[in-house]
Every structure is written in C-alpha cells, then in structure tokens.
Amino acid sequence: xxxxxxxxxxxxxxxxxxxxxxxxxxxxxxxxxxxxxxxxxxxxxxxxxxxxxxxxxxxxxxxxxxxxxxxxxxxxxxxxxxxxxxxxxxxxxxxxxxxxxxxxxxxxxxxxxxxxxxxxxxxxxxxxxxxxxxxxxxxxxxxxxxxxxxxxxxxxxxxxxxxxxxxxxxxxxxxxxxxxxxxxxxxxxxxxxxxxxxxxxxxxxxxxxxxxxxxxxxxxxxxxxxxxxxxxxxxxxxx
Amino acid sequence: xxxxxxxxxxxxxxxxxxxxxxxxxxxxxxxxxxxxxxxxxxxxxxxxxxxxxxxxxxxxxxxxxxxxxxxxxxxxxxxxxxxxxxxxxxxxxxxxxxxxxxxxxxxxxxxxxxxxxxxxxxxxxxxxxxxxxxxxxxxxxxxxxxxxxxxxxxxxxxxxxxxxxxxxxxxxxxxxxxxxxxxxxxxxxxxxxxxxxxxxxxxxxxxxxxxxxxxxxxxxxxxxxxxxxxxxxxxxxxx
DNA sequence: CGGTTGCTTGATTCGCGTCAAATGCGGTGG
DNA sequence: CCACCGCATTTGACGCGAATCAAGCAACCG
Numbered sequence: 010x011x012x013x014x015x016x017x018x019x020x021x022x023x024x025x026x027x028x029x030x031x032x033x034x035x036x037x038x039x040x041x042x043x044x045x046x047x048x049x050x051x052x053x054x055x056x057x058x059x060x061x062x063x064x065x066x067x068x069x070x071x072x073x074x075x076x077x078x079x080x081x082x083x084x085x086x087x088x089x090x091x092x093x094x095x096x097x098x099x100x101x102x103x104x105x106x107x108x109x110x111x112x113x114x115x116x117x118x119x120x121x122x123x124x125x126x127x128x129x130x131x132x133x134x135x136x137x138x139x140x141x142x143x144x145x146x147x148x149x150x151x152x153x154x155x156x157x158x159x160x161x162x163x164x165x166x167x168x169x170x171x172x173x174x175x176x177x178x179x180x181x182x183x184x185x186x187x188x189x190x191x192x193x194x195x196x197x198x199x200x201x202x203x204x205x206x207x208x209x210x211x212x213x214x215x216x217x218x219x220x221x222x223x224x225x226x227x228x229x230x231x232x233x234x235x236x237x238x239x240x241x242x243x244x245x246x247x248x
Numbered sequence: 249x250x251x252x253x254x255x256x257x258x259x260x261x262x263x264x265x266x267x268x269x270x271x272x273x274x275x276x277x278x279x280x281x282x283x284x285x286x287x288x289x290x291x292x293x294x295x296x297x298x299x300x301x302x303x304x305x306x307x308x309x310x311x312x313x314x315x316x317x318x319x320x321x322x323x324x325x326x327x328x329x330x331x332x333x334x335x336x337x338x339x340x341x342x343x344x345x346x347x348x349x350x351x352x353x354x355x356x357x358x359x360x361x362x363x364x365x366x367x368x369x370x371x372x373x374x375x376x377x378x379x380x381x382x383x384x385x386x387x388x389x390x391x392x393x394x395x396x397x398x399x400x401x402x403x404x405x406x407x408x409x410x411x412x413x414x415x416x417x418x419x420x421x422x423x424x425x426x427x428x429x430x431x432x433x434x435x436x437x438x439x440x441x442x443x444x445x446x447x448x449x450x451x452x453x454x455x456x457x458x459x460x461x462x463x464x465x466x467x468x469x470x471x472x473x474x475x476x477x478x479x480x481x482x483x484x485x486x487x
Numbered sequence: 488c489g490g491t492t493g494c495t496t497g498a499t500t501c502g503c504g505t506c507a508a509a510t511g512c513g514g515t516g517g
Numbered sequence: 518c519c520a521c522c523g524c525a526t527t528t529g530a531c532g533c534g535a536a537t538c539a540a541g542c543a544a545c546c547g
Contacts, residue, residue, distance in 0.1 A: 032253075050476075052397060052478070068384075068389050070384070070385075072388070072392055072393075072474060073474060076392050077392075078387055078388045078391040078392045080384045080387050080388075092377045092380065092381075095373060095374045095377055096374075096377055096381070096481060096486045097372055097485060097487070098478070099383065099479055100381055100479035101384065102386075123369065123370055124365045124366045127362045127363045127369075130362065130366075130369065131334055131362055133336075134373045134376070135334045137373070137376065137377060137380065138331045138334055138335055138350030138376060140380060141376065141379060141380035141383055142330065142331075142335070142339055143382055144380055144383035144384055144387060145307075145309070145319045145339065145340065146309075147387055148317055148383060148386055148387055148390060149311070149317045149319075149437060151387060151390035151391045152317040152390045152434075153315050153316075153317045153435060154311075155534080156534080156535070175326050187492090187493060188493075188494070189493080191293050191351055195391075196390060196391030196392065197535075197536090198535075198536055198537080199493085199494085200353075200494095200495085200496090200535090200536075200537080200538095201534085201535055201536070203494065203495060203496085204495090204496085204535090207495085207496095211493090235311060235312060239290075239291070239337070239339055240339035242335055246336060248334045248336070324527085339536070390531090394502080395502080395503075426524090426525065426526090427525075428525080436503075436504090437503075437505080438525090439503090439504075439505080439506095439515055439526095439527085439528090440502085440503055440504070442525095442526065442527060442528085443503090443528085446527085
C-alpha cells in the first residue's frame, strides 16, 4: 500500500526491514477522495498526517482578491502535511487536484517513532527538507525565471520526482491538471500559460495535451530552464 | 552565547534545563566572519552546521546570467544550514551580509542528539519547518504580491522575527543591507525597489534609511501586504 | 441541448525592467 | 585639507513581458 513512500525513502538512504515494518504499521487506514476536496484547512488543529498513495494533490495559499499561489504539487509517496506533526496548524490549504487515495498516520505514532527510531525519524525529517528544497527552487522560478523557463523547470521537476516512484515514462509523464492550475503554480495567468505552452510546442521542447506532458528535447529544455536535479537529493547515502 | 537560539526555541515550546545544556555543549567554537563571506557553497560536503550568533546572513542561488535570488534572510538565533545535517550537500550558497559571529555544531553531535533527545530533535526539526514556512510565504510574495506589498511583507516578517530574539524596537529594526540586496530577496531590480521605497515613505507606511526600517503605520502596512504572522509559529505549545 | 468548463487567440494596458546619467557620501591618499 | 574614487542611491526616458479584457470554440454532461 505505501510502496511508493518506501521507494521515495529508499532513493535517499537504505531502509531496514524493521523500519519498513514500523512505517507500515503506523498507517491507520486509507481512503479515496474526490477531485477538488480540501484535505487540510489552514489553522485547523491536526492530530494525524496524510500520505498520498495515488493521485495528485496541491498545497496553496489564497489572497484576499481570490487569487491563489500553489506552493507544491504532491505526487504519490509524498506526505502532504508531515510538517503538521510539529506545526500542529498549517498556514495553507491542502487540496486534491484529481480523485486520489490517501492514508493516515496519527501524530501519536509519529511521536513514538521519534522516540524509538532515530534513523527513521531522520528520514522523515529529510522528506520535509526536500519539500523545503522544492520551495526554494520555485522561489528561483518565480523570482528570476521567465515564463518559458518556469514552465520548463516545472516539467523537469515533475518528471524527476515521478521517476523516483515509477510513475513516469522515459520522456513523459501524466499531469492531470488544467492550464489555470499551472498558472497558479507559476505565478502567471492561464492566458499566458497557454501562450507559453504554444511556444514550448513550436520550439520542439515539450507538449502538454490530454493530461500528459511529453518532453521532446530534454537536453535543451533543461538548459533553458536551468534545471539541475541536485536539489531533489535523489542519492542514496547515510543520513 | 547561544541565548538567541534558546529564545527562538522557547518561543515555540518549553525547553528543559537538560535540553538547554545539551545544546550548549554541542556548540564547538565560535568565530567572527567579515561581510560578504561565503560560509557554505553548494555541493560542498558538510560535517557541521552553523548557528548565527550575531549579524545578518542570507541564503541564495545564482543564475547563469549572474542574477541572484535570495531565499532567506537569517537573523541571530537561526541555524544557517541545519538542513545540511541530513542533506549533506546544500543546493545554494550561504553568505554573510554584514560582519557576523557564528558558532559550529558538528553533525556527529546532532546525530547523537537525534538518538538521545527525541524532544529536542523535534524542536530542531521544527526550526527547519519554520524555514520552509518562510519559503512558502515568500513564494506568495513573488507569485502574487505587487512590489509594494512584497516590500511591506518583508518588513513585517523581519520585524516579527527580530522581536522574538529581542533585536527589534517597537516600531523599527536594524536592516543593514543595500537596496540591491532587497531586490534580490524580492525578485525585483534595485531601481524598482528604490521607487517603491519612495512610495512607502510618501504614503506614510514605512521608511528605510541608514540601515534601519521604521514602520510608521503597522496596521495599514500589514493590511496592504496581507501579512499574517501565523506562519512563523510564534506560539508555545507541546511539539 | 443548453450550460459549464477549459482552451485559444487578438487587442490593449501596465508594472516592472533596462539603460543612462546625476547626486551624495565615506574613505583614501597626496 | 582637498581631489579623487567607489559605491549606493536617486531619477528620467523608454521598452518589454505578462496581465487584462474580450470573444470564439470545442468537449463534456446532466
């Protein structure tokens, strides 16, 4: 059930059989959620964290005028609100973008893991550090990259992350969201995202149709987007 | 020596005398560094983490064309690269913006803390989660706020964070950086930052002169910037 | 089928960038 | 003591990238 989360951890360090068991046992139950379901609201008191088993989920903040900024797209194997274990209240929304499947881990279990399994705790901590690294890379996108590079970078990132959990093809991956959703990730409008997608297509870099991203020229796309996957920490080493 | 770090933790949870001792003992030595000194380079193998005792330090990434994006400003009491404990290599630079004083904590000590002091470990983990929360708020700034609101939000954030460690006045705080540095935080140019600072001044919201930010109308500034301090988690509660 | 949602495209506007030059000021050395 | 320099700040003129406004189209669906 939580195989993708295990894959994600094993891409960063070795995981003992015992640690794997502890994780499996900490999962309480799983549940299907429809599209556009808000899973966590800002300020809500939390007593469990949510693991994404299948689907696509985002975290976002909204502004007074109704605009949104999506801060991360979550793929299967990601914890959606592991930071809620210590923050207790989130500063943002967590929402499904497509019908998804999630599982729950009570904070009491996480607390016990933090007492009894230091190495596993460090690995969980690590996953929140990778989230922060993704935030930082998005900061660079919003602050310094052109719209074309932003889109290209997002495509490269999602491809790399989906590869880790076995959900990407060699040159493409599913991305079942609208152009408006993309705009909310990238700090743009949907109209401009549409124009930039056309340019990516016309220049033979990538296409986005029928909820699928096809990367046509990976080499050139990475160069234009200045994509360097180091920040994703996809490297097995003792942590 | 590490009083400000203690203050920072105590603003989020209670810290036992024993935990405080453990922290003090884990500090190896301290050192003065001049302005503009690079403390950590991306990719460099790390074996210790750095705590900022005094001064001002930033983390940034740079682009091929020489532009920079600053991702966080660090105030005394902050760890500069606690995430390096598990990441082992950073994806960005850490650089002093003014003459500063830092202290070092070997990763071996952190590893031991993670084995022997679960609650203290959770508090250290928490500080990295607060860094991530700051990243998220900056994402909203760069993605959705106007230049005026970005500047206002940064001023509000720095004031709140400096208050925690006792370095702010009721309506102002030291900010010894250039307008060009501000621009690199905010995804703007120094020319535009200059114009927007003028507007903040003319509208009676805030001033920035002689390395000092004076907040003239806190109420209105917060409303314009849509600043809500919840994301900084300045609240004592069990973690 | 009428209504909704997402995509596409054109015309226009505007916030911020770019380029350039002037001003101010602390530091330095003759 | 003053000429000079380097750096940060300030201001103006102009240009560009993305937003805004608006309209048309295709697919889906109850």
